[in-house]
Amino acid sequence: MVTLDDSQGEPDWRRRRFLVATTSVVGAAAVAAVAGVMVDSLEPTAADTAAASTTVNLEPIEPGMQVTVPWQKKPVVVVNRTPAMLATLKETAAKGLLKDADCSVPQQPPYCKNEYRARKPEWLVMVRICTHLCCIPHYRPKKASVTPWWLGGFHCPCHGSMYDLSGRVIKGSPAPHNMAVPEYHYAKDGKTVTITKMYPEAHLC
Amino acid sequence: MANFGDWLNKRFPLRELMREHLTEYFAPKNFNLLYYTGSLLLLMIVMQFITGFLLMAHYVPTSADAFNSVQGIMYDTRWGWLIRYMHVDGVSLIFVLLYLHIGRGMLYGSYRKPRELLWIVGYVIYILMMGEAFLGYVLPFGNLSYWAGQVITSIIQALPAVGPALAVLARGGSGVGTATLERFLALHAVLWFWIIAAAIFIHILALHQVGSNNPDGIEIKENKGPDGHPVDGIPFHPYYTVKDIFGVGVWLMIFAAVIFYAPTMHGVFLERTTFSPANPMVSLPDVTPPWYLAPFYAMLRAIPNKDGGIFLMILAVVLPFFLPWLDRSPVKSSRYRPVYRAMILLMAVTFFTLAWVGEQPPLPKYFLLERGGAAIYVGFYLLLPFISRWEPTRKVPERVTS
Amino acid sequence: MSLIKKWGILAVLVAGVAGVTVQANADTLMSPPAGYFNKPAVIAGAKLFAEHCSACHAVGSLRYERLASDLGMPKASIVKDVMLPNGANYRMGMQPAMTQAEAKKWFGLPPPDLSHMVRALGARFIYTYLQSFYWDPNRPSGWNNHVFPKVAMPNVLQPWSGIVAKDGKVMQPGRVTPAVFHQRVADIVAFLRYASDPSVFVRHKLGPYVLGLLAAFSLIAYWLKKEYWKDVHDDSSKRKK
Numbered sequence: 001m002v003t004l005d006d007s008q009g010e011p012d013w014r015r016r017r018f019l020v021a022t023t024s025v026v027g028a029a030a031v032a033a034v035a036g037v038m039v040d041s042l043e044p045t046a047a048d049t050a051a052a053s054t055t056v057n058l059e060p061i062e063p064g065m066q067v068t069v070p071w072q073k074k075p076v077v078v079v080n081r082t083p084a085m086l087a088t089l090k091e092t093a094a095k096g097l098l099k100d101a102d103c104s105v106p107q108q109p110p111y112c113k114n115e116y117r118a119r120k121p122e123w124l125v126m127v128r129i130c131t132h133l134c135c136i137p138h139y140r141p142k143k144a145s146v147t148p149w150w151l152g153g154f155h156c157p158c159h160g161s162m163y164d165l166s167g168r169v170i171k172g173s174p175a176p177h178n179m180a181v182p183e184y185h186y187a188k189d190g191k192t193v194t195i196t197k198m199y200p201e202a203h204l205c
Numbered sequence: 206m207a208n209f210g211d212w213l214n215k216r217f218p219l220r221e222l223m224r225e226h227l228t229e230y231f232a233p234k235n236f237n238l239l240y241y242t243g244s245l246l247l248l249m250i251v252m253q254f255i256t257g258f259l260l261m262a263h264y265v266p267t268s269a270d271a272f273n274s275v276q277g278i279m280y281d282t283r284w285g286w287l288i289r290y291m292h293v294d295g296v297s298l299i300f301v302l303l304y305l306h307i308g309r310g311m312l313y314g315s316y317r318k319p320r321e322l323l324w325i326v327g328y329v330i331y332i333l334m335m336g337e338a339f340l341g342y343v344l345p346f347g348n349l350s351y352w353a354g355q356v357i358t359s360i361i362q363a364l365p366a367v368g369p370a371l372a373v374l375a376r377g378g379s380g381v382g383t384a385t386l387e388r389f390l391a392l393h394a395v396l397w398f399w400i401i402a403a404a405i406f407i408h409i410l411a412l413h414q415v416g417s418n419n420p421d422g423i424e425i426k427e428n429k430g431p432d433g434h435p436v437d438g439i440p441f442h443p444y445y446t447v448k449d450i451f452g453v454g455v456w457l458m459i460f461a462a463v464i465f466y467a468p469t470m471h472g473v474f475l476e477r478t479t480f481s482p483a484n485p486m487v488s489l490p491d492v493t494p495p496w497y498l499a500p501f502y503a504m505l506r507a508i509p510n511k512d513g514g515i516f517l518m519i520l521a522v523v524l525p526f527f528l529p530w531l532d533r534s535p536v537k538s539s540r541y542r543p544v545y546r547a548m549i550l551l552m553a554v555t556f557f558t559l560a561w562v563g564e565q566p567p568l569p570k571y572f573l574l575e576r577g578g579a580a581i582y583v584g585f586y587l588l589l590p591f592i593s594r595w596e597p598t599r600k601v602p603e604r605v606t607s
Numbered sequence: 608m609s610l611i612k613k614w615g616i617l618a619v620l621v622a623g624v625a626g627v628t629v630q631a632n633a634d635t636l637m638s639p640p641a642g643y644f645n646k647p648a649v650i651a652g653a654k655l656f657a658e659h660c661s662a663c664h665a666v667g668s669l670r671y672e673r674l675a676s677d678l679g680m681p682k683a684s685i686v687k688d689v690m691l692p693n694g695a696n697y698r699m700g701m702q703p704a705m706t707q708a709e710a711k712k713w714f715g716l717p718p719p720d721l722s723h724m725v726r727a728l729g730a731r732f733i734y735t736y737l738q739s740f741y742w743d744p745n746r747p748s749g750w751n752n753h754v755f756p757k758v759a760m761p762n763v764l765q766p767w768s769g770i771v772a773k774d775g776k777v778m779q780p781g782r783v784t785p786a787v788f789h790q791r792v793a794d795i796v797a798f799l800r801y802a803s804d805p806s807v808f809v810r811h812k813l814g815p816y817v818l819g820l821l822a823a824f825s826l827i828a829y830w831l832k833k834e835y836w837k838d839v840h841d842d843s844s845k846r847k848k
Contacts, residue, residue: 011838019831023450026824033820037284041259046281046670050698234839276722279806280668286806439839447832454825458818465814469726480723480803 055187055194058123066139068128071195074204075136076182077128078193085141085165086122088151089115092164099169100178106201107131108181117166117181125184125193126167127204130156132175134205137163154179180204223442226413231438232445233419235605239309240417241452242302248453249299250405254398256292261394264344266386271346272482290468291460296338297474298460300497303331304556311528311549314537315418321529323411328525330404335498337401340393342479342495344386349476351483352492354381354389360505363515380485421605422538428603437605491566499563500556504582506567507575517579524586531586534593536601544596548585555581636731636754637738643793644800646678646808652798653680655791657689659763660721663710666701668722669802677801677808701802714759725796725803734796737764738789741773767791 044052054071056078061067066079093101093115103113111119118124130137135158140146146155146162153170154163162170167179180202184195214220263282265274278285307327310316316324343354358381362372377384416426416438425435439445469475473496478489494502505518539546559578562571653674656666671690674680680689682697690697691704703710703718710717725733736754740762743751748761751773762768767788769781781788801807 023827041284276668447835451828451832454828458821461817465810480727
């Protein structure tokens with residue numbers, strides 16, 4: 001080591017330790033701030049956020065028909081339900097076919113926590129992804145088209161999960177939950193619906 | 206902790222490395238301001254690596270989308286502006302440090318025996334850095350990028366024998382386009398970068414083999430005390446680590462001031478022509494390189510003949526390699542060589558003047574400056590063997606001065 | 608110290624070269640008034656831009672929402688004063704009213720996107736250009752420009768500037784005073800300068816904190832260095848003792 005000046009004697013170790021600690025803390029704070037900024041830069045960009053919402057024109061969708069649109073790289077189904085179709089929703093619940101008839105699991109925003117799972121009863125807006133293993137269920141609106149007792153709904157081709165016309169899962173299906181409903185709102189004139197973001201508490205599959 | 210240390214050191218020579226390169230690596234105690242440049246360069250290059258990675262996470266290397274993806278970083282990515290400015294301004298500041306670092310070596314004779322290899326490896330790093338910078342500023346695909354890519358690849362094309370084939374290989378097609386961007390990105394971020402990293406590693410190892418020079422040009426290893434350590438040396442750690450940490454703080458203030466208050470440095474660090482997209486139909490009003498390459502560009506223009514200009518430019522780039530053997534003086538540091546010191550000062554002024562001229566439009570009124578500057582630049586190296594033999598020297602002290 | 612002297616000489620020489628540079632670049636462009644660039648001016652400029660420029664020009668890189676997050680403009684004001692009633696999206700870049708096809712038909716070339724124009728040409732150029740239109744009956748639009756000869760763009764600011772002949776003679780005065788005209792052009796330039804570099808207000812806000820933190824770090828590191836370097840002595844003084 002370096003020769004020490006006799007007149008000064010032993011260095012002030014306490015002061016040195018203190019200064020080393022202070023420098024380290026301030027330096028670490030600066031590094032942490034920069035690291036935070038850098039991780040934050042990998043978050044979705046404004047371009048991604050701007051492209052995140054999808055608007056669907058409702059006018060061409062005839063009663064009883066559906067369209068499926070890509071939204072945030074996921075299929076979203078929009079169904080124009082007829083009064084007869086809406087009547088089946090009461091029936092499935094009354095017959096006790098459903099795992100979660102009251103929608104108590106938050107698979108939908110609070111404003112859709114009703115038997116229609118919708119803002120307006122006739123329009124179903126739902127992420128068309130089976131909660132079992134992420135397949136895309138078929139739309140089967142006709143009675144007895146899947147099983148003799150079938151009242152209309154969605155049927156998953158992968159593992160046979162079944163849902164009613166509100167996307168509520170039917171007992172005996174491997175799927176655990178009702179299909180997810182995203183957050184959406186209607187235009188003032190009611191002619192278009194804009195799907196904005198995933199309801200944070202809902203899970204897809 | 207002690208047990209873990211033992212466990213680790215049986216398997217990895219951590220303690221040994223620390224001892225050899227930090228606590229028992231003795232550096233002269235009379236370093237001045239110019240000796241901060243080495244550690245700062247290392248820091249800056251590590252930061253380029255990190256910011257480069259983050260930019261690459263958002264960059265699209267196609268001629269259609271490159272410009273927009275970079276503007277997307279500036280406008281839409283969170284903190285994208287900060288990361289890009291760090292990367293872009295980092296380049297210019299690295300070259301500021303490089304020129305100070307190289308100038309220091311010339312000033313104190315750090316290229317002389319036994320540091321010839323250290324000098325050569327260092328100079329190779331400088332040349333590689335110029336290439337890395339060029340590859341990098343083609344990527345945003347502004348109009349400057351496009352025309353810089355055209356000009357440089359046509360310089361490559363003019364090289365004897367291999368030129369045309371090499372130019373096609375560089376462009377990846379008949380012109381500068383998507384293929385060029387893809388391979389430039391791959392080179393810039395992977396191959397070229399890691400070659401630089403390896404060269405830096407060799408540079409530091411070579412430095413630690415011969416030890417640092419100092420402003421007096423005295424070999425501290427030749428004067429050892431009874432403990433076997435150089436009398437004028439102090440352990441790198443803790444003395445130079447704490448000193449370098451202080452240097453880092455001050456330097457980062459300069460860096461931050463540039464980024465937050467003058468990120469384009471009035472068009473010097475980030476040129477105006479980078480803000481319009483590449484356009485093969487519209488040539489730039491005048492194609493000028495970034496300031497750090499401008500001196501060589503000025504020499505390219507000093508001879509109004511394509512092959513002659515390229516020859517002079519390559520000569521200017523190559524000459525410093527031979528510096529260790531061109532200097533014949535018995536004394537290293539310019540502190541004790543008044544004539545040599547004046548020559549270096551003249552050289553520094555010439556270099557800045559050439560950088561300035563290189564940025565000017567190609568007008569005849571600058572010919573005198575370009576040619577005079579080129580003559581002084583080349584003359585420095587060609588006359589050094591003769592001047593260094595007869596120049597008067599002052600007596601070099603036995604111990605370093607503070 | 609000789610080193611300091613040396614650096615001094617070098618600095619003077621470099622400053623000399625820099626001085627020559629500035630002189631060489633001296634030209635006839637006008638500068639916007641000092642202090643023209645601030646948030647209220649940018650907001651005023653954004654509204655003027657929407658009214659007079661965005662019929663033809665996009666600012667595609669700048670999303671409308673940035674006017675709220677960077678400048679503090681209320682969303683209602685952005686929707687009412689800046690966004691055009693042509694289905695522009697609040698989260699998307701600023702679009703022109705005219706479509707590309709129409710632009711091609713009317714002007715031959717679509718008017719350029721102005722996102723980076725101030726950085727590409729400089730604020731002084733834009734400021735001067737907007738005030739350099741003169742009446743030229745030989746041009747299809749009837750307009751020519753002193754700093755951009757044969758420009759395709761007509762003088763859309765004519766209501767403010769009036770009509771001026773090539774020699775500077777006022778053929779028809781503007782509806783506002785020249786001072787108001789300069790002021791409004793300066794506001795538009797302020798907006799375009801912001802649009803070309805929207806990080807500017809964030810940078811200027813954060814700058815002092817970053818520099819402060821680094822200054823504190825440097826100060827502590829300086830004390831640390833000084834403390835350790837007490838060990839290192841000048842041997843000549845030691846020998847004297």
